[in-house]
Amino acid sequence: MKQENILKNSTKFFILKVKKDLVLEIFGNKKSIKIESGQKLKDIFNKKNYKNLKKAKKQNRKTFNIKWKKRKYEIYFEKNIFYFYDITLYCKVQSKLEKSLKELRSKKEELQAVFDLAANGISILDRNGMFLYANKFFQNMMEYSMEELYKESCISLSSPEYSAPSQTAVEKAIQYGSIEKFKKICITKSGQRINASMSLSYLESRDEIVMITSDITEEIEYQDKLEKQIELEVSKRTEQYELLCHQSRLAAMGEMIDSIAHQWRQPLNSLGIIVQGLRHISSQKNIDNKLLEEIESDIMDKINYMSQTIDDFSTFFRINKNKEQFDILISIEDAIRLIQVQLNNHNIKIEIDKKNITNFEIYGFPNEFRQVILNLIHNAMMQIVSKNISNGKIKIDIRNINNNLEIDISDNGEGIEKKLMPKLFDPYFSTKEKGSGIGLYMSKVIIENHMNGILKVRNIKNGAKFTIMLAKE
Numbered sequence: 023m024k025q026e027n028i029l030k031n032s033t034k035f036f037i038l039k040v041k042k043d044l045v046l047e048i049f050g051n052k053k054s055i056k057i058e059s060g061q062k063l064k065d066i067f068n069k070k071n072y073k074n075l076k077k078a079k080k081q082n083r084k085t086f087n088i089k090w091k092k093r094k095y096e097i098y099f100e101k102n103i104f105y106f107y108d109i110t111l112y113c114k115v116q117s118k119l120e121k122s123l124k125e126l127r128s129k130k131e132e133l134q135a136v137f138d139l140a141a142n143g144i145s146i147l148d149r150n151g152m153f154l155y156a157n158k159f160f161q162n163m164m165e166y167s168m169e170e171l172y173k174e175s176c177i178s179l180s181s182p183e184y185s186a187p188s189q190t191a192v193e194k195a196i197q198y199g200s201i202e203k204f205k206k207i208c209i210t211k212s213g214q215r216i217n218a219s220m221s222l223s224y225l226e227s228r229d230e231i232v233m234i235t236s237d238i239t240e241e242i243e244y245q246d247k248l249e250k251q252i253e254l255e256v257s258k259r260t261e262q263y264e265l266l267c268h269q270s271r272l273a274a275m276g277e278m279i280d281s282i283a284h285q286w287r288q289p290l291n292s293l294g295i296i297v298q299g300l301r302h303i304s305s306q307k308n309i310d311n312k313l314l315e316e317i318e319s320d321i322m323d324k325i326n327y328m329s330q331t332i333d334d335f336s337t338f339f340r341i342n343k344n345k346e347q348f349d350i351l352i353s354i355e356d357a358i359r360l361i362q363v364q365l366n367n368h369n370i371k372i373e374i375d376k377k378n379i380t381n382f383e384i385y386g387f388p389n390e391f392r393q394v395i396l397n398l399i400h401n402a403m404m405q406i407v408s409k410n411i412s413n414g415k416i417k418i419d420i421r422n423i424n425n426n427l428e429i430d431i432s433d434n435g436e437g438i439e440k441k442l443m444p445k446l447f448d449p450y451f452s453t454k455e456k457g458s459g460i461g462l463y464m465s466k467v468i469i470e471n472h473m474n475g476i477l478k479v480r481n482i483k484n485g486a487k488f489t490i491m492l493a494k495e
């Protein structure tokens with residue numbers, strides 16, 4: 023194609039040959055530029071452009087830009103010829119480019135600020151772990167300047183025992199893309215040891231690793247302190263709990279000795295009478311063998327009863343170390359047997375209502391459970407006695423609800439004052455002159471902490487009702 027043709031078809035480029043203010047010739051795509059020869063420059067361009075054209079010519083500026091018909095042109099002129107280049111697209115692209123560049127620059131500044139303000143060490147490593155960059159925080163933390171860090175690697179800054187694991191961490195980050203919260207000890211320039219947690223992320227396109235380092239020395243020290251504190255607290259509590267257990271058992275023992283005294287009084291009396299009777303028989307000449315046998319069996323009965331009592335009480339004080347399957351009805355009956363004589367003395371009736379339940383098995387500590395029942399019955403008895411109730415009654419109801427066994431122990435001792443309710447299960451809370459106030463506290467600990475059950479209380483018509491709920495496992 024001839025040069026002229028190229029010009030004719032080009033929409034990007036045209037030439038005007040002028041004489042003074044008049045267009046002599048036009049080269050280029052006339053249709054698109056719509057300029058005729060003979061037109062005055064003044065008429066073709068707007069006032070501003072025309073002025074610029076003139077001014078440029080006058081000042082002999084060889085190139086300048088104008089905006090014309092919504093497009094931008096770069097104009098070059100020589101003698102009386104103006105060359106017009108349409109640079110609209112170029113300008114658009116350039117402005118976009120500039121905008122992107124500006125954004126990029128501000129992003130870089132932003133990133134730099136983030137790096138510098140971060141309260142973590144941020145560094146960039148090559149694939150061997152050598153430092154390529156580190157933010158201020160990291161430099162301060164490790165006490166190295168950037169110039170010094172260029173000669174170091176994340177492996178060389180580790181304490182010796184962590185050199186190999188650090189090497190592996192870098193390799194793993196490259197292999198898997200990242201590794202998180204790798205804990206190690208770093209050594210600062212002055213030789214200080216720092217507990218650090220590192221996260222490494224591999225940037226595949228750059229073959230570099232970003233490493234975030236947090237100093238967790240204080241955290242670890244705090245954790246250690248906390249652990250020690252917890253240990254101390256637990257041991258204090260255990261000590262306190264053991265003391266309470268001990269006190270509670272002592273109190274129970276006192277009650278037991280009371281019971282033994284009561285339970286032995288009658289058989290001892292009987293034995294006394296029998297011994298007196300024996301003296302009378304021995305003064306007779308013919309000793310009746312049959313009578314002697316009867317006396318012997320009578321004595322043996324009393325002695326067996328007394329030794330049974332001692333057995334009952336001694337098993338009561340045995341502590342179960344392990345949980346076991348046991349029958350709560352038997353435990354309740356055992357507890358009643360231990361206190362029966364005292365109940366009789368105070369004319370208090372006790373009854374068990376077990377509905378149609380046949381299975382009373384629970385998984386837990388039978389002796390501790392029996393102690394709870396004894397505590398509750400003993401409290402009910404003391405309440406009835408203190409209120410001088412003549413027809414004292416203690417009722418034990420056992421219910422089976424949704425695989426739970428519920429045991430109510432209710433009395434007719436006029437109940438508990440409302441204001442005392444919130445303190446009832448507190449250790450050392452007692453309204454009795456010589457009460458230790460541990461009974462209910464201990465009972466709650468046993469049922470709720472040792473046997474995962476619930477122990478609660480409420481007042482009923484003439485008295486109080488304690489309820490124990492236990493899951494049949």
Ligand SMILES: Nc1ncnc2c1ncn2[C@@H]1O[C@H](COP(=O)(O)OP(=O)(O)OP(=O)(O)O)[C@@H](O)[C@H]1O
Nearest residue numbers: 401402405437452453454457458459460461462486
């Ligand atoms: N059945 C009850 N009716 C009314 N008040 C009760 C009943 N059971 C317990 N209480 C009240 O709860 C208080 C705390 O009982 P808890 O068994 O913990 O201690 P305590 O009986 O006073 O002393 P301890 O049992 O150590 O000899 C009692 O002093 C009493 O005021």
Ligand SMILES: [Mg+2]
Nearest residue numbers: 397401461462
């Ligand atoms: Mg008590």
